[in-house]
Amino acid sequence: MHATLPLLEVTDFPALQRQPLEILQVNLGYRCNLSCLHCHVNAGPNRTEMMDRETIDLIVPILKARQIHTLDLTGGAPELHDDFRYLVSQATAAGVKVIDRCNLTVLCEPGQEQLAQFLAEHRVEIVASMPCYSVKNVDQQRGNGVFDKSITGLRLLNELGYGKANSGLTLNLVFNPQGPVLPPNQQALEADYRRELKQHFDIEFNQLFVLANMPIKRFGSTLISKGQFADYMQLLKSHHQDDNLAGVMCRTTVSVDWQGNLFDCDFNQQLEMPLADHATRHLRDLLTHDLNNQPVAVADHCYGCTAGQGSSCGGAL
Numbered sequence: 148m149h150a151t152l153p154l155l156e157v158t159d160f161p162a163l164q165r166q167p168l169e170i171l172q173v174n175l176g177y178r179c180n181l182s183c184l185h186c187h188v189n190a191g192p193n194r195t196e197m198m199d200r201e202t203i204d205l206i207v208p209i210l211k212a213r214q215i216h217t218l219d220l221t222g223g224a225p226e227l228h229d230d231f232r233y234l235v236s237q238a239t240a241a242g243v244k245v246i247d248r249c250n251l252t253v254l255c256e257p258g259q260e261q262l263a264q265f266l267a268e269h270r271v272e273i274v275a276s277m278p279c280y281s282v283k284n285v286d287q288q289r290g291n292g293v294f295d296k297s298i299t300g301l302r303l304l305n306e307l308g309y310g311k312a313n314s315g316l317t318l319n320l321v322f323n324p325q326g327p328v329l330p331p332n333q334q335a336l337e338a339d340y341r342r343e344l345k346q347h348f349d350i351e352f353n354q355l356f357v358l359a360n361m362p363i364k365r366f367g368s369t370l371i372s373k374g375q376f377a378d379y380m381q382l383l384k385s386h387h388q389d390d391n392l393a394g395v396m397c398r399t400t401v402s403v404d405w406q407g408n409l410f411d412c413d414f415n416q417q418l419e420m421p422l423a424d425h426a427t428r429h430l431r432d433l434l435t436h437d438l439n440n441q442p443v444a445v446a447d448h449c450y451g452c453t454a455g456q457g458s459s460c461g462g463a464l
Contacts, residue, residue: 151367152418154376155447161392163443165411170400171210172219172413172460173198175231177405179223180256181293194223202407202430203230207237209433219246219400219460221413224253226262239269246272251300252293263300267307267316274356274460275301277320280343284325301350310352319354321462327370327379329386329455330357333463356462359383359451361414383450391457397443400460403430411443413460414451420444 176197210218218238225231225247238245247266254263266273277297279285285294301310301318308314320340324330337355344350360366362379370376397411401422407430410416411423421428423442456463 148365149368149371151363151371151376151448152420152446154371154380155362155418158445158447158449160445160447160449161389163392163395163398163445165438165441165443166398167439168213168215168399168401168437170217170219170396171206171213171215171403172221172396172400173206173403174221174405174413174416175203175223175225175228175234177223178227179250180227180253181224181250196405197228198230198405198407200230202405203234205407205430205434206234207241207243209430210238210243211241212434213437215243217244217246219248221248224250226253226259227256232265235265235269235271239271244272245269246274249273249275249300250297251275251277252296254300254303255296263303263307267304267309270315272317272319273304273309274319274321275304276323277301277340278323278325280340280347287325298348298350301344301352302348305349305351310350318352319356319462320352322355322357323360327360327375327382329382330359330458333357333456354462356458356460357456358458358460358462359454361448361451363414363448364417380447380450383454384447386454387450388453388455388457391453394457394459395449395452396459396461401433401438407431409433414448415444415446418446418448420446 177194178197179191235245253259282294304318309316310318322330322336333355336357340355362370362376370379402410402413402416404416409422409428409430410420423444424438427436427438452459
């Protein structure tokens with residue numbers, strides 16, 4: 148695999164400064180039941196990196212100490228971690244909102260038959276990857292049979308109330324482009340998703356988030372192999388919007404890898420770019436250190452969050 152950081156670290160991206168923490172985003176590990184082309188963490192069935200219980204037991208005390216209102220769980224497939232339900236139960240009991248970044252197909256995995264019910268009982272907000280409403284596009288990006296399993300997962304969640312008006316159970320979908328292009332307008336694409344998923348599958352959801360593909364890891368390496376890396380970076384830079392800087396995730400979120408190390412965002416984590424505040428390197432440091440007003444570590448991939456309508460973990464900015 149081609150390394151992308153050497154092509155990104157010399158940058159003219161604008162300086163950013165942190166605001167008070169609102170979200171703790173935790174990557175529980177890289178094991179996943181899928182191996183998607185666009186995956187910026189190179190997750191897959193053969194990955195063994197998983198967070199240990201000692202590190203997991205730091206999470207809720209830190210949420211309380213820093214008064215962080217949201218725990219955002221990622222992977223891999225975070226649900227495949229043996230302590231996923233333990234952590235969710237601890238966090239929701241402490242009054243923290245939990246987000247599960249779910250690939251939908253995990254709901255169909257052996258041993259996960261009660262997972263959807265568990266998520267509903269704990270009122271976990273689901274952010275589900277659904278890169279298209281057509282079987283051809285989804286299976287091309289994520290693997291054969293993924294579309295049908297995703298539809299099965301969505302129907303299961305709808306049956307429990309997810310995505311339904313006034314249920315209090317939030318189901319948001321995520322779109323990624325197929326290749327080195329900017330995502331389309333979020334509102335227009337959301338309308339298309341609503342129409343197609345309702346008409347063909349009677350599926351409902353709350354919102355659609357459109358995210359730009361980051362030129363790192365598996366996707367970045369593919370761009371290099373095809374000779375498209377420079378053109379994609381030029382596309383991102385030429386569509387940069389200063390107005391999007393106020394809404395990027397790294398200003399109010401800190402990202403934690405499976406070993407407990409801290410990063411300004413999930414993308415910096417995969418590039419192994421540590422916090423600019425070198426005194427705060429590990430999750431346990433948040434018990435005594437506040438990140439407010441600290442600079443954010445940036446590189447050229449950050450243009451992926453500010454190009455066009457902008458995108459972060461919460462979709463268009």
